[in-house]
Amino acid sequence: MKALFLSLTxxxxxxxxxxxxxxxxxxxGTVAIGDGSQPIERGTVVMRDGRIVAAGAGxxxxxxxxxxxATGKWVAAxxxxxxxxxxxxxxxxxxxxxxxxxxxxxxxxxxxxxxxINPQAVEIGNERAGGITRAxxxxxxxxxxxxxxGAVIDLGADANPITRARAFQYVELGEDGAQEAGGxxxxxxxxxxxxxxxxxxxxxxxxxxxxxxxxxxxxxxxAQALLPVLDGTMPLFVHVERASDIRSVLALKQQYPALxxxxxxxxxGWMVAPEIAAARVGVIAAALADLPASFEALGATESNxxxxxxxxxxxxxxxxxxxxxxxxxxxxxxxxxxxxxxxVPGATGLNWGQAFAxxxxxxxxxxxxxxxxxxxxxxxxxxxxxxDGDPLELSSAPLAVYIDGLAQPMRSRQIELRDRYxxxxxxxxxxxxxx
Amino acid sequence: MNHKTxxxxxxxxASALALAACATDSTPPQGASSKAPRDxxxxxxxxxxxxxxxxxxxxxxxxxxxxxVRNVTIYDGEGGRIDGxxxxxxxxxxxxxGQTxxxxxxxxxxxGTGKWVxxGVIDIHSHLGDYPSPQVQAHSDGNEATSPVTADVWAEHSVxxxxxxxxxxxxxxxxxxxQILPGSANLFGGRSVVLxxxxxxTVQAMKFPGAPYGLKMACGENPKRVYGSRNTKPSTRMxxxxxxxxxxxxxxxxxxxxxxxxxxxxxxxxxxxxxxxxRGVLEGEILVQNHCYRADEMAIVMDMAKEFGYHxxxxxxxxxxxxxxxxxxxNNTCAAVWADWYGFKMESFDGIGENLALLQKAGxxxxxxxxxxxxxxxxxxxxxxxxxxxxxxGIDIPDAQAWEWLSINPARALGIADRTGSLKPGxxxxxxxWNGNPLSVYTRPEKVWIDGALxxxxxxxxxxxxxxxxxxxxxxxxxx
Numbered sequence: 001m002k003a004l005f006l007s008l009t010x011x012x013x014x015x016x017x018x019x020x021x022x023x024x025x026x027x028x029g030t031v032a033i034g035d036g037s038q039p040i041e042r043g044t045v046v047m048r049d050g051r052i053v054a055a056g057a058g059x060x061x062x063x064x065x066x067x068x069x070a071t072g073k074w075v076a077a078x079x080x081x082x083x084x085x086x087x088x089x090x091x092x093x094x095x096x097x098x099x100x101x102x103x104x105x106x107x108x109x110x111x112x113x114x115x116x117i118n119p120q121a122v123e124i125g126n127e128r129a130g131g132i133t134r135a136x137x138x139x140x141x142x143x144x145x146x147x148x149x150g151a152v153i154d155l156g157a158d159a160n161p162i163t164r165a166r167a168f169q170y171v172e173l174g175e176d177g178a179q180e181a182g183g184x185x186x187x188x189x190x191x192x193x194x195x196x197x198x199x200x201x202x203x204x205x206x207x208x209x210x211x212x213x214x215x216x217x218x219x220x221x222x223a224q225a226l227l228p229v230l231d232g233t234m235p236l237f238v239h240v241e242r243a244s245d246i247r248s249v250l251a252l253k254q255q256y257p258a259l260x261x262x263x264x265x266x267x268x269g270w271m272v273a274p275e276i277a278a279a280r281v282g283v284i285a286a287a288l289a290d291l292p293a294s295f296e297a298l299g300a301t302e303s304n305x306x307x308x309x310x311x312x313x314x315x316x317x318x319x320x321x322x323x324x325x326x327x328x329x330x331x332x333x334x335x336x337x338x339x340x341x342x343x344v345p346g347a348t349g350l351n352w353g354q355a356f357a358x359x360x361x362x363x364x365x366x367x368x369x370x371x372x373x374x375x376x377x378x379x380x381x382x383x384x385x386x387x388d389g390d391p392l393e394l395s396s397a398p399l400a401v402y403i404d405g406l407a408q409p410m411r412s413r414q415i416e417l418r419d420r421y422x423x424x425x426x427x428x429x430x431x432x433x434x435x
Numbered sequence: 436m437n438h439k440t441x442x443x444x445x446x447x448x449a450s451a452l453a454l455a456a457c458a459t460d461s462t463p464p465q466g467a468s469s470k471a472p473r474d475x476x477x478x479x480x481x482x483x484x485x486x487x488x489x490x491x492x493x494x495x496x497x498x499x500x501x502x503x504v505r506n507v508t509i510y511d512g513e514g515g516r517i518d519g520x521x522x523x524x525x526x527x528x529x530x531x532x533g534q535t536x537x538x539x540x541x542x543x544x545x546x547g548t549g550k551w552v553x554x555g556v557i558d559i560h561s562h563l564g565d566y567p568s569p570q571v572q573a574h575s576d577g578n579e580a581t582s583p584v585t586a587d588v589w590a591e592h593s594v595x596x597x598x599x600x601x602x603x604x605x606x607x608x609x610x611x612x613x614q615i616l617p618g619s620a621n622l623f624g625g626r627s628v629v630l631x632x633x634x635x636x637t638v639q640a641m642k643f644p645g646a647p648y649g650l651k652m653a654c655g656e657n658p659k660r661v662y663g664s665r666n667t668k669p670s671t672r673m674x675x676x677x678x679x680x681x682x683x684x685x686x687x688x689x690x691x692x693x694x695x696x697x698x699x700x701x702x703x704x705x706x707x708x709x710x711x712x713x714r715g716v717l718e719g720e721i722l723v724q725n726h727c728y729r730a731d732e733m734a735i736v737m738d739m740a741k742e743f744g745y746h747x748x749x750x751x752x753x754x755x756x757x758x759x760x761x762x763x764x765x766n767n768t769c770a771a772v773w774a775d776w777y778g779f780k781m782e783s784f785d786g787i788g789e790n791l792a793l794l795q796k797a798g799x800x801x802x803x804x805x806x807x808x809x810x811x812x813x814x815x816x817x818x819x820x821x822x823x824x825x826x827x828x829g830i831d832i833p834d835a836q837a838w839e840w841l842s843i844n845p846a847r848a849l850g851i852a853d854r855t856g857s858l859k860p861g862x863x864x865x866x867x868x869w870n871g872n873p874l875s876v877y878t879r880p881e882k883v884w885i886d887g888a889l890x891x892x893x894x895x896x897x898x899x900x901x902x903x904x905x906x907x908x909x910x911x912x913x914x915x
Contacts, residue, residue, distance in 0.1 A: 288809065301913050330775070336877060340876060345914075394816055
């Protein structure tokens, strides 16, 4: 333990030098790759130039590498928050600080969250210390079924949080979409089809397309933003819960064959799992939602993720539908629960490797970015977390976090508060003087 | 739409209360669902001028077999731990705990090798039943958000006993007792009700027999937001306290009138249903359960309690309790908290995972709570997280002691610790057998007994409740 901390300190100092020169080998720990494979005991992770070089058993330590002894620890891929508003919101209930949605904006699909991400947000620092290294950040809908374009971010302590801007378009169907569209599911589909048709009009003849009039149903920028969706070059995240709604969304591909769909929420996914698998559509599910929270989620069960996975659907999990904000660090707890479910008679859970993938490579896979982030496979960005134990276990916490190969600060505002109030009483000076 | 529903809905529930007063009628009330009032104080005249328990519990203990669970690790709920131990219960009561116990003739004997036994989990803060699933507008019965003072409403008159959430809390969370509160839109939200987690046709048949009522109060952002946005008082924190004080002053006067009447007789004072509840608080008969986040506000509320002669039993959502752990201890006031919720509004901005551990370190009374239909299914895990955070801050709280946050501490703050909340001989046999260490993420309840009756068994699909609402619907009877 002491040796580890010493070497981490040494590394932190070394990283003041240009990162490109560094080769780092983390040895002796239990390695969790994040790609669905099982953890590897006494493995090695090698990173260089901000990328993973190798991870697994029997990996030789390159000559000249800085070696970190992680014996007795776990070395795991950084967690990817599957669907969140991290960096977009300081406090959800403080509307001035909340950039997740714009309920009176004339714009919808063209909304782009990337320039609004604040890498210095308190939540980013807290959640990074909890082992989250990347996040899929989405806007929420305002007065349209289209929320706009989300981004993939890193949680690194630097000024450049964007991994991929305009990474996907987000749309609400189901009950929420019905509400945004004026009160019914049919109205939501009318809005969807009309918007896509208008986008085609815009493409055919931009000069003839209005979209600047006050009464226009779709602004020019919105029409333009939907073109890559129609082309399938920008994934379309669709929030639906009910089995029948999932079927209707999958059927959209008959009319718009190029759509690259990703389903979000999907509480009744298990009821149509073979159809989702056959459509080769990825899912970002509400992890443990098991209540009939709405009429579109009557079939909700904790076995949902396990059953979809068993049917061949690639499933990531998220905190969607969970009352934890902004606690993306709880993703590990949810993933651990998916393992626990495997021990409940009659339920369907996941094995450890599958469960860890739901919070690492699976979210990346949903976006087609698992070649870049989400696992410790060679060539991926070096997002690595050294844990003091099994990352999915409640007693475990990160000891060190690397993003793009860079050691991250482990102090957070929460730690500062904790230390200030380790003794509640004020001393010779008020608490405001203790830092 | 928001991805999450963090700011609990504060929609008004337009439910008028039909209350049958029986101020001077000496005939005990006969409820449709009650055989007879159990409250001996129901009679009028000297002592009490009106029924204090007009909707009495009709809960009954379901049949159970004498049961011995052995070869288990036991957390007794009061800090005690027995490795390789046994627990014996019969006729609804705990009979004995020990290293080795003999099974009485005819007892069911369960070998718990590799498993754990604990008291049932108690959630002091739930809205199951008054914000039930499905969360449709027609079900939004948790906040009577029509006036900042609605001490006249009783949560039990909103609770839908068929909420599917009760079954999930039982099967996934091992919850055996829970307090249902009205919401936090109002300064005085109304009365709570304590329930045994046993499905019934009526809420009265779920009521924990003899549990004191609670008064839900709220400080901070919710009341000032709800009423401020309507341009009515309170719109500020100082407005919150002003309305609180005016109301307590009324309550003190009301109490004086009724005390005099009950002592000296004469014409009965006019009944005021809201003031009945506040009088109950001033008498110590009803416990104050106060939604309050910020340290400075909690301190003010504790002084307000002294000003008017009541006591705050527990602050709920006390995100900043760790900042005033010493003051809470000095006031003998508990803090019910989440493990790691923070940052969702201004008054939760300073939430930290070490809150419970710092309370424990200071010797203050702390406990976990959910305020959430999902969180209530994993309160054991929330405690494990809180314990782990403490450990990293150098506060090592043993597992058996951490379990107090789930059982005896909430039982005390509900005034029912003499009957449940720990595995002590003579107490209710509210017992959970876990399929592993209950402070591990990989563990689930295997069996749950309430008053010695086996009401959940993971290995027996017939011992898995299905609420009326779910019957015949997609997924009915599935493992949830």
